[in-house]
Amino acid sequence: MSDWHWLFGDQLGPHFLTPRAHGPAPNTPVLMIESRSVFRRRRYHRAKAHLLLSAMRHRAAELGDRVRYVRAETYTAALRDTVGDAPLTVHHPTSRAAHAFVTAVPTVRVLPARGFLLPGEAFRSWAAGREKLRHEDFYRWARRELDLLMDGGEPAGGRWNHDKANREPPPKDARTLGAPAPYRPHEDDIDEEVRADLDRWEREEGIVFVGRDGPRLFPASRREALAALHRFIEHRLPGFGPHEDSVLAHDPVMSHSLLSSSLNLGLLDPAEVVSAAEQAWRDGRAPVRSAEGFVRQIAGWREFVWHLYWYFGEDYRHRNALGHHTPPPDWFLELDADAVTARCLSTALRQVRDTGWTHHIPRLMLLGSHALQQGWDPRAVTDWFHRCFVDGYDWVMLPNVIGMSQYADGGLMTTKPYTSAGAYIHRMSDLCGGCAYRPSDRTGDRACPYTTGYWSFVHRHRARLAANPRTARAAQGLERLDDVQDVLRTHHRQTRTPP
Numbered sequence: 001m002s003d004w005h006w007l008f009g010d011q012l013g014p015h016f017l018t019p020r021a022h023g024p025a026p027n028t029p030v031l032m033i034e035s036r037s038v039f040r041r042r043r044y045h046r047a048k049a050h051l052l053l054s055a056m057r058h059r060a061a062e063l064g065d066r067v068r069y070v071r072a073e074t075y076t077a078a079l080r081d082t083v084g085d086a087p088l089t090v091h092h093p094t095s096r097a098a099h100a101f102v103t104a105v106p107t108v109r110v111l112p113a114r115g116f117l118l119p120g121e122a123f124r125s126w127a128a129g130r131e132k133l134r135h136e137d138f139y140r141w142a143r144r145e146l147d148l149l150m151d152g153g154e155p156a157g158g159r160w161n162h163d164k165a166n167r168e169p170p171p172k173d174a175r176t177l178g179a180p181a182p183y184r185p186h187e188d189d190i191d192e193e194v195r196a197d198l199d200r201w202e203r204e205e206g207i208v209f210v211g212r213d214g215p216r217l218f219p220a221s222r223r224e225a226l227a228a229l230h231r232f233i234e235h236r237l238p239g240f241g242p243h244e245d246s247v248l249a250h251d252p253v254m255s256h257s258l259l260s261s262s263l264n265l266g267l268l269d270p271a272e273v274v275s276a277a278e279q280a281w282r283d284g285r286a287p288v289r290s291a292e293g294f295v296r297q298i299a300g301w302r303e304f305v306w307h308l309y310w311y312f313g314e315d316y317r318h319r320n321a322l323g324h325h326t327p328p329p330d331w332f333l334e335l336d337a338d339a340v341t342a343r344c345l346s347t348a349l350r351q352v353r354d355t356g357w358t359h360h361i362p363r364l365m366l367l368g369s370h371a372l373q374q375g376w377d378p379r380a381v382t383d384w385f386h387r388c389f390v391d392g393y394d395w396v397m398l399p400n401v402i403g404m405s406q407y408a409d410g411g412l413m414t415t416k417p418y419t420s421a422g423a424y425i426h427r428m429s430d431l432c433g434g435c436a437y438r439p440s441d442r443t444g445d446r447a448c449p450y451t452t453g454y455w456s457f458v459h460r461h462r463a464r465l466a467a468n469p470r471t472a473r474a475a476q477g478l479e480r481l482d483d484v485q486d487v488l489r490t491h492h493r494q495t496r497t498p499p
């Protein structure tokens with residue numbers, strides 16, 4: 001028996017308190033700690049700080065007398081002053097730092113992780129002895145283990161993978177995808193109190209944020225998160241998939257679910273989310289390519305990333321296989337979208353500044369790709385993503401940025417670096433039309449910074465790329481360029497100011 005159960009700020013749904021094996025006993029008093037030092041140490045997006053504090057305070061309000069909600073400078077101070085030497089349980093925290101902290105407190109007993117679909121031991125047995133850990137292999141294994149979208153031993157709908165059908169460019173001449181609007185919450189008294197506190201921290205406590213804290217866009221309570229899930233499954237899931245990889249200047253959300261912050265705050269259990277998507281397909285309310293495409297994101301990518309975070313070990317965050325050491329410039333760190341001329345980059349940066357969110361492709365092929373082409377330090381880039389995105393946490397950032405986006409792990413997670421010249425962005429978005437640059441130009445005043453950046457990247461890493469069958473063509477392409485030195489000079493010139 002424990003006297004207390006501690007809920008971290010990303011353990012906010014009912015599944016963190018339901019009495020199951022390895023859970024807190026019913027009615028155990030709950031401790032929640034709002035630590036200011038977290039915000040003092042790093043410069044977070046203000047909308048992210050707002051969402052986190054609002055979600056924690058909404059949960060405390062739901063739990064009523066059962067919770068002791070402590071506002072303190074540090075966790076250590078809060079534990080000392082509130083529970084003293086009383087025994088305490090906590091579900092496995094999601095970061096290595098928090099895990100190290102709780103395991104070092106003698107009175108704390110750590111319970112298994114919740115908020116993910118598969119236990120760590122199952123992943124380790126799957127991974128054991130494999131030379132390469134590939135997402136597609138993991139995903140198929142996970143579907144079988146979870147009996148998810150399966151008909152007996154076969155994938156429901158006849159295919160494991162609908163990626164080919166889900167890589168369409170945006171519809172021609174459409175400003176938006178025309179998907180039904182996503183759920184958006186209404187702020188309440190708790191948000192008002194959070195805003196006042198954040199204003200005071202900035203004014204009196206020297207805590208500094210980045211980005212704009214406009215109306216709260218993401219759920220902060222279980223009720224709001226369920227409403228967002230319902231709206232997505234009933235109205236937006238059927239359109240999920242085909243245009244997943246494309247970008248529209250005037251439609252930042254397209255058919256994406258906007259559920260990442262709710263999942264990562266623990267407001268939604270991924271099991272309920274994937275089973276709602278499967279049911280929608282079984283009931284004929286969504287096509288299989290949409291249901292599979294969505295389930296793949298959660299039972300595949302999200303779950304894979306979570307397990308890799310623990311599997312790759314502590315030194316994964318220090319990987320820098322490409323030897324990139326340039327610090328990101330101030331305009332990027334400050335989210336100064338107005339300083340940027342390149343329409344695609346300025347659009348993505350503006351979305352981050354104003355909302356703390358962009359969908360996957362701006363993260364990977366605009367923000368991340370630019371950082372990779374410029375040779376920015378992968379740790380600094382990871383830190384930036386972590387602080388600036390409402391859904392950013394250590395566990396999800398490290399594999400996505402160090403691995404997927406910056407290739408700093410040298411290919412442990414992906415088979416090739418994700419970066420492209422302007423032609424790909426032109427094909428997959430409507431951004432180039434109104435841009436001062438031309439995607440096909442690699443020299444001169446209108447040279448596209450993604451095109452020059454791409455060739456500079458290929459040139460810098462030509463030996464490595466030539467040795468990888470998936471990128472050998474890029475290295476061969478470089479040999480065919482007759483103006484390489486001009487392109488490199490143009491790129492160099494462009495790096496002196498925001499592109």
Ligand SMILES: Cc1cc2nc3c(=O)[nH]c(=O)nc-3n(C[C@H](O)[C@H](O)[C@H](O)COP(=O)(O)OP(=O)(O)OC[C@H]3O[C@@H](n4cnc5c(N)ncnc54)[C@H](O)[C@@H]3O)c2cc1C
Nearest residue numbers: 256257258259260297301302359360363364391392400405
């Ligand atoms: C550089 C980079 C940084 C990223 N940082 C984060 C992050 O901090 N937090 C985060 O949750 N996702 C991150 N992602 C993954 C993905 O971009 C976001 O999960 C997604 O854009 C969130 O929007 P959505 O909820 O509308 O997603 P949808 O497109 O609707 O996808 C559904 C869900 O799948 C999950 N998902 C899909 N891909 C991933 C992935 N690669 N890793 C983890 N979950 C995934 C998310 O929970 C998401 O809500 C990152 C990707 C890249 C390339």
Ligand code: SF4
Nearest residue numbers: 342344422432435448
């Ligand atoms: S031309 Fe280049 S910089 Fe401009 S929007 Fe297209 S890809 Fe981006």
